[in-house]
Amino acid sequence: MRMTNSTTNNTSNTHLLEIEQVKKKIRMNNFYKGMLFLLPSIMLFSVFLFYPLFRTIYLSFFLTKASGDTTIFVGLENYVNMFASPLFLKSMKSTFLFVFYTVPTTILISLFLAVIANEKLKGIGFFRTIFSSTMGVSVAAASVLWLYLFNPTVGLFNQILDIFGFEAIGWLTDPKWALLSVSATTIWMNIGFTFLILLSGLQSIDSSLYESADIEGAGYFYKLRRITIPMLSPTLFFVITVTIINAFQSFGQIDILTQGGPVNETNLLVYSIYREAFVNYRFGSASAQAIVLFVLILFMTYLQFKLGERKVHYQ
Amino acid sequence: MTMSTSRKVIFYVILILSALLLAGPMILAFVLSLMTNQDILTGNIPTALTVDNYIRAFERSPLLSYLINSLLVSIVIMLGQLLLSSLAAYAFVFLEFKGRDILFYIFIATLMVPFEVSVIPNFHLIRDLGWIDSYAGLTIPFFATAFGTFLLRQNFKQIPKELREASQIAGIGDVKYYLTVVLPVAKSSLVTFGIYGFLSTWNMYLWPLLATTNDKVRTVQIGLKQLQTQEQVNEWGVIMAGAVIVIIPTLILLFFGQKKLQKGLTEGALK
Amino acid sequence: MSQIELVKISKIYQKKQAVLNEIDLTINEGEFFVLVGPSGSGKSTLLRMIAGLEEISEGILKMNGKIVNHIPPKDRNLSMVFQNYALYPHLSVEQNILFGLQAKKLKKQERQRRLYEAAEMMGLIELLERKPRELSGGQRQRVALARAIVSQSPLCLMDEPLSNLDAKLRANMRVEIRRLQKKLGMTMIYVTHDQVEAMTMGDRIMVLNDGKIQQVGKPITLYNEPANLFVASFIGSPKMNLGKAILSEDGKQLVVEGQLHLDISSIFGEELPTNRQLTIGIRAEHLLPGTIENINYLLEAVNVEQLGNETSIAFEVGAELWTARWSGQWFIKVGQKVPVQILPENLLFFDSETGNLIHSVSKGRMQEVLTTCV
Numbered sequence: 001m002r003m004t005n006s007t008t009n010n011t012s013n014t015h016l017l018e019i020e021q022v023k024k025k026i027r028m029n030n031f032y033k034g035m036l037f038l039l040p041s042i043m044l045f046s047v048f049l050f051y052p053l054f055r056t057i058y059l060s061f062f063l064t065k066a067s068g069d070t071t072i073f074v075g076l077e078n079y080v081n082m083f084a085s086p087l088f089l090k091s092m093k094s095t096f097l098f099v100f101y102t103v104p105t106t107i108l109i110s111l112f113l114a115v116i117a118n119e120k121l122k123g124i125g126f127f128r129t130i131f132s133s134t135m136g137v138s139v140a141a142a143s144v145l146w147l148y149l150f151n152p153t154v155g156l157f158n159q160i161l162d163i164f165g166f167e168a169i170g171w172l173t174d175p176k177w178a179l180l181s182v183s184a185t186t187i188w189m190n191i192g193f194t195f196l197i198l199l200s201g202l203q204s205i206d207s208s209l210y211e212s213a214d215i216e217g218a219g220y221f222y223k224l225r226r227i228t229i230p231m232l233s234p235t236l237f238f239v240i241t242v243t244i245i246n247a248f249q250s251f252g253q254i255d256i257l258t259q260g261g262p263v264n265e266t267n268l269l270v271y272s273i274y275r276e277a278f279v280n281y282r283f284g285s286a287s288a289q290a291i292v293l294f295v296l297i298l299f300m301t302y303l304q305f306k307l308g309e310r311k312v313h314y315q
Numbered sequence: 316m317t318m319s320t321s322r323k324v325i326f327y328v329i330l331i332l333s334a335l336l337l338a339g340p341m342i343l344a345f346v347l348s349l350m351t352n353q354d355i356l357t358g359n360i361p362t363a364l365t366v367d368n369y370i371r372a373f374e375r376s377p378l379l380s381y382l383i384n385s386l387l388v389s390i391v392i393m394l395g396q397l398l399l400s401s402l403a404a405y406a407f408v409f410l411e412f413k414g415r416d417i418l419f420y421i422f423i424a425t426l427m428v429p430f431e432v433s434v435i436p437n438f439h440l441i442r443d444l445g446w447i448d449s450y451a452g453l454t455i456p457f458f459a460t461a462f463g464t465f466l467l468r469q470n471f472k473q474i475p476k477e478l479r480e481a482s483q484i485a486g487i488g489d490v491k492y493y494l495t496v497v498l499p500v501a502k503s504s505l506v507t508f509g510i511y512g513f514l515s516t517w518n519m520y521l522w523p524l525l526a527t528t529n530d531k532v533r534t535v536q537i538g539l540k541q542l543q544t545q546e547q548v549n550e551w552g553v554i555m556a557g558a559v560i561v562i563i564p565t566l567i568l569l570f571f572g573q574k575k576l577q578k579g580l581t582e583g584a585l586k
Numbered sequence: 587m588s589q590i591e592l593v594k595i596s597k598i599y600q601k602k603q604a605v606l607n608e609i610d611l612t613i614n615e616g617e618f619f620v621l622v623g624p625s626g627s628g629k630s631t632l633l634r635m636i637a638g639l640e641e642i643s644e645g646i647l648k649m650n651g652k653i654v655n656h657i658p659p660k661d662r663n664l665s666m667v668f669q670n671y672a673l674y675p676h677l678s679v680e681q682n683i684l685f686g687l688q689a690k691k692l693k694k695q696e697r698q699r700r701l702y703e704a705a706e707m708m709g710l711i712e713l714l715e716r717k718p719r720e721l722s723g724g725q726r727q728r729v730a731l732a733r734a735i736v737s738q739s740p741l742c743l744m745d746e747p748l749s750n751l752d753a754k755l756r757a758n759m760r761v762e763i764r765r766l767q768k769k770l771g772m773t774m775i776y777v778t779h780d781q782v783e784a785m786t787m788g789d790r791i792m793v794l795n796d797g798k799i800q801q802v803g804k805p806i807t808l809y810n811e812p813a814n815l816f817v818a819s820f821i822g823s824p825k826m827n828l829g830k831a832i833l834s835e836d837g838k839q840l841v842v843e844g845q846l847h848l849d850i851s852s853i854f855g856e857e858l859p860t861n862r863q864l865t866i867g868i869r870a871e872h873l874l875p876g877t878i879e880n881i882n883y884l885l886e887a888v889n890v891e892q893l894g895n896e897t898s899i900a901f902e903v904g905a906e907l908w909t910a911r912w913s914g915q916w917f918i919k920v921g922q923k924v925p926v927q928i929l930p931e932n933l934l935f936f937d938s939e940t941g942n943l944i945h946s947v948s949k950g951r952m953q954e955v956l957t958t959c960v
Binding site: 027030031033034035037038040041042043044045047048049050051052053055056059068112113116117119121124127128129130131132133134135136137138139140141142144145146147148149151154156188191196197199200245248249251252255256270273274277278283286287290291293294297298301 | 327398421427432433442524554562570
Binding site: 475477481485496499500 | 637638639658659660661662664665666668669670671672674675676685686687688689690733737
C-alpha cells in the first residue's frame with residue numbers, strides 16, 4: 001500500500017518545483033480576482049476623490065482663470081492672503097462659533113430624548129419614530145420650514161413675540177441673531193440621526209447592570225449618572241465627533257436661510273469656499289480654504305480613531 | 316422594572332411635549348400647506364382647508380419632473396452603491412490576496428476626505444466630461460462608498476466561513492457564491508444600507524446645485540429652493556406644499572426602516 | 587477509490603511556530619480513520635489541508651498516488667461535513683442538498699434521483715421544503731450528511747460533526763454515520779476531540795498532540811498498548827490510573843507512589859530498568875476487589891459513585907487519585923480502607939522522562955464468545 005520512502009524522495013524535488021509554480025499561479029489568480037471585486041470602487045475613488053483631493057492641493061498654489069485653468073504659480077500666497085483676510089478670519093470665527101452653538105446642544109437634546117425613549121412604555125415605538133423623523137427631512141426642506149418660522153412678519157416666532165407684546169426680531173437679518181437662528185435650524189435637523197445612534201447605544205447596555213443596581217436600591221438619577229452615561233461613553237464620543245464633522249460641512253441651510261449674511265455673519269467655511277469658487281471664480285484661494293477644511297476634518301477623524309480607542313470606556 | 320402610575324404619567328407628558336416640539340415645524344408646515352393665503356398672512360386659525368397650494372405648486376414649477384429626477388437619481392445611486400460596496404466588502408471578507416490590507420487602509424483614508432474638499436476639481440471634471448445637467452454627473456461620483464463597504468463588511472463577516480468552504484469543496488466559484496449565497500443571506504443589511512443610501516441621496520444639496528443648470532435633471536431639493544426664491548413673500552402656502560412633497564417620501568421610508576436603520580448604522584459605525 | 591498518503595506534512599504559520607510537524611500517514615481505501623486530540627492539537631488543520639482549504643507549508647499530500655498539494659478543493663473529489671453543518675440559511679433542505687451538485691454537470695433526472703436517495707437514507711423526505719432554522723440540531727446534522735452523500739465522493743471528511751448535539755443524539759448518530767460509511771464504502775477521515783467517538787467509530791485512530799503524531803493504530807491497540815503517557819491518559823474512560831514508581835535494585839520490588847510495595851519478581855525479566863523513575867499505569871477495571879486468596883492492599887476510598895450496574899471508587903494513592911470500576915453494587919463508605927488486588931501483569935510501564943512505553947500489559951486477554959450452533 002505504502003510507497004517506499006526512496007521513490008518519494010526521488011520524485012519530490014521536481015514535484016515541489018511544480019507545486020511552487022502552481023501555487024504562484026493560484027496566488028496571481030487570487031490577486032486578479034480580488035482586484036476585480038475592488039476595481040469599480042478603487043477606480044471611482046481615484047477619479048472622484050483622490051484625484052480631486054490632489055488637484056485641490058495643486059490649485060491652492062495657483063491663480064486661476066474663470067474656467068478653472070491655472071495661470072500663475074503663486075506658492076503659498078493664497079494661504080498668506082487667506083489668513084490675512086478679515087473676511088476669511090470672520091468665516092473661521094463664525095464656523096467655530098457655529099460648532100460651539102450646535103454640537104453640545106444637539107447632543108444634550110438627543111441624549112435627553114434617547115433616555116426618555118428608552119423606557120419600556122406602551123407606544124414608545126411611536127415616539128422613537130417621531131424623535132428620529134428629522135433624519136428624513138432634507139436640508140432644503142428643513143431650511144424652508146424654518147425660513148417660515150423666522151419670517152419677520154408672518155413667521156411663528158415673531159407672531160408669538162407679538163402676542164406677548166415683545167418687539168419683532170430680525171432672526172435672519174439681525175447680525176446678533178442670524179448665526180443663532182441658523183444654529184437652531186441645524187440642531188433641529190441633526191437631532192434625528194443623533195437620537196437614533198444614542199438610542200442604540202442605550203439599548204445595547206446590559207440590562208443586568210440596571211437590575212443589580214435596582215436590587216441595591218439605586219435611584220433613577222444615580223443609575224443615569226453611574227451606569228448609563230459611562231456605558232454610553234463610546235457612543236457619545238462617536239456621536240460628538242460625527243456631529244462636529246457635520247457642522248464643519250454645513251452648507252444648505254446657509255444657502256437657503258441667509259446666503260452668508262448679514263454682513264458675513266453666517267458665512268461658514270463651506271459656504272465661503274462655495275462663494276469664492278463659484279461666485280467669484282477664484283478657484284486658487286477657494287482651494288486653499290478647502291484645504292483648511294480638509295485639515296480640520298482630518299484632525300477630527302484622527303481624534304476619533306486615536307482617542308476613541310483609549311480614553312473611552314468600552315464594555 | 317415596573318413603574319408606578321404617577322411616574323408613567325410624568326414620562327408620557329414629557330414624551331408628548333417633546334414629540335410636539337420636535338415635530339412642530341413639520342406639523343406646522345403641513346397645516347400651512349392646507350391654508351389659504353388670507354389666513355396665513357393674518358396669522359389666523361385656519362378658517363378653511365384647501366389643496367389649492369399643492370395644485371399651484373405643481374403648476375408653477377416642474378415639481379413633478381423634479382420628483383422623478385430625484386427618484387431616478389436616488390435609485391441609481393442606491394443601486395450603484397449597493398453593487399460596488401457589496402463587491403468590495405466581499406473582497407475584504409472572503410478573498411485573500413496580496414495588497415488587500417493596503418487597499419483596506421485606502422478605503423479608510425477616503426473617510427477623511429469630505430466631498431466639500433474635492434468639490435471644485437470634481438465640478439471641473441464633470442464639466443470637462445460634458446456631464447453637467449446629466450444623470451451621469453449626478454450619480455456616478457457617489458457610487459463608491461467606504462461607509463457602505465464597512466457596513467456590509469461587518470455583516471458579511473458574520474456569515475460562517477464554513478459556508479464558503481463548503482461551496483469551495485462543491486466547486487462553486489466566487490462570483491456564484493457572491494450572487495447566490497452572500498447577497499441573499501445578507502439581504503437585511505443590504506436593505507438597511509439601501510435605505511440609508513436613498514435617504515442621503517434624496518436629501519443631497521450642494522452637488523445637485525452645482526451640477527444642474529436647468530430643469531432637465533434638476534432634483535427636487537434644488538427645485539424647492541427655486542420655488543422658494545421665485546415665490547412672492549406672501550405665497551407661504553405654496554412653498555410649504557412643496558416642502559411637504561419633498562419630505563413625504565423620505566419620512567415614509569424612515570417610518571418603515573427606522574428599526575433596521577438604527578441597527579445597521581450602529582453596527583457600521585461603532586464596531 | 588481513495589487512498590491518501592501524507593509525507594512529512596507540516597503547517598507553519600508566520601514562519602515561526604509549526605502547528606503540525608512532519609506528519610507521515612497513510613489512510614487506506616474504505617477505511618474509517620479518526621483523528622483525535624485535544625483542542626489546539628492541529629487535527630482540524632490537518633483535515634483542512636487534506637480538503638485543500640488550508641495551504642500545505644511543507645511536505646507532500648497524495649491521493650491515489652498522485653500529488654494533490656496544488657489541486658483546489660473542488661478537484662479533489664471529496665465531501666466535507668462541518669461542525670456547524672454549514673447549511674445555507676436561505677435555502678430549503680432540498681436546495682441545500684442540491685446546492686453542491688449545481689457545479690457538477692449532471693442531468694436533472696440524475697440530480698433528483700440522488701436527492702431522493704440521500705433524503706430517503708437520512709429520513710429527510712418529509713422535511714425537504716423546510717429551512718434550516720426550522721430544523722432541530724439532529725435534523726440539520728442529517729441534512730449535512732445528505733449533502734455529503736449526494737456528491738457521491740469516495741472520500742468524506744468530517745470535522746467534529748457531532749459536538750453540537752446532545753449526548754443521546756450523539757450516541758445515535760455515531761452508529762448511523764458508521765453504518766453509512768460502511769454501506770457506501772467511502773473512505774472517511776473523521777476529526778474529533780472525544781476519545782469515546784474515536785474508540786467507537788474508528789477502524790484506526792491517530793492521536794495527535796501539539797502537532798505531533800502520538801500513535802496510530804486500532805482502537806484496541808491504543809487502549810491496551812498506548813505508546814506513551816499522553817495516549818495512555820487520553821484514551822479510555824475513566825482515564826488510566828498513573829503513579830510514580832521505582833524498581834528496587836534486585837528487580838523484585840516495585841514501590842509505587844512511595845506507598846504500595848509490589849512483588850513483581852516472577853513476571854518481568856531484565857526488561858525493566860532498576861533504580862530509575864518509572865511511571866506505572868493501571869486501568870480502572872484492573873484494580874480488582876480484594877479476595878481472600880490474594881495479596882491485598884488497603885486503600886482509602888475518597889469518593890464512591892453508584893452507577894447501578896457498577897460502582898466507581900476513587901482511592902488515594904500517594905499524590906494521585908486512582909479510580910476503580912467494580913461490576914455490581916458495592917457498599918463502601920468514604921474514608922473506609924478497602925482491600926484492593928493489584929496484579930503485576932496488569933501494569934503498564936512508562937519512562938517517566940520521555941513518557942514512552944517500556945512494557946505493556948501482557949497479551950492475550952481478548953475473550954471470545956461461544957460460536958453457537960443453531
